[in-house]
Amino acid sequence: MDYTIRQTKFATIAPFKTKAGRERVIIFNPVGAVWFAAFITEQSKSIPIGCACCVIKGQEALFRGIYVEMPYRRQGIFRALFTEQLKYCLAHGIKELTANCTPLSLPEFLAKGFTKVGNYKKSQTITVVRRVI
Numbered sequence: 593m594d595y596t597i598r599q600t601k602f603a604t605i606a607p608f609k610t611k612a613g614r615e616r617v618i619i620f621n622p623v624g625a626v627w628f629a630a631f632i633t634e635q636s637k638s639i640p641i642g643c644a645c646c647v648i649k650g651q652e653a654l655f656r657g658i659y660v661e662m663p664y665r666r667q668g669i670f671r672a673l674f675t676e677q678l679k680y681c682l683a684h685g686i687k688e689l690t691a692n693c694t695p696l697s698l699p700e701f702l703a704k705g706f707t708k709v710g711n712y713k714k715s716q717t718i719t720v721v722r723r724v725i
């Protein structure tokens with residue numbers, strides 16, 4: 593499947609809010625968020641199929657808003673979004689990355705060298721992970 597990843601505005605990925613919410617992933621646009629989306633082309637239109645953002649605070653970034661549409665999962669889109677997030681952070685002097693992982697995203701964060709630092713205070717199923725870059 594052909595897709596491209598690029599930086600985008602929150603408005604482009606806002607339609608994912610409802611579907612992501614059903615999987616208990618809250619998508620909103622916090623201060624400092626830089627959004628990325630994966631796009632496919634259908635009938636000459638660019639359609640977003642997944643998203644993720646880096647919320648920048650000083651030299652730290654929180655990776656959040658990670659969502660890939662169901663029919664496109666397990667094809668490396670999350671991994672590709674992660675690569676773009678990481679590139680952005682390295683280019684902008686970020687030193688530490690944090691993410692609040694669901695059980696679906698945790699294996700990939702651990703594979704990318706993040707370590708568990710605890711559970712999210714509001715949910716035992718969310719694991720907080722961190723990595724210095």
Ligand SMILES: CC(C)(COP(=O)(O)OP(=O)(O)OC[C@H]1O[C@@H](n2cnc3c(N)ncnc32)[C@H](O)[C@@H]1OP(=O)(O)O)[C@@H](O)C(=O)NCCC(=O)NCCS
Nearest residue numbers: 658659660665666667668669670671693694696697699700
């Ligand atoms: C988590 C999510 C973003 C993964 O997207 P994806 O594009 O399917 O992920 P990728 O294909 O890039 O997978 C990368 C790796 O993540 C892990 N992974 C992805 N989906 C998984 C699943 N259902 N079960 C276990 N591991 C999974 C695997 O290690 C996978 O590598 P592999 O396919 O080589 O084994 C997607 O399932 C999703 O949107 N889930 C609902 C929202 C959510 O949980 N977001 C995470 C918030 S932090």
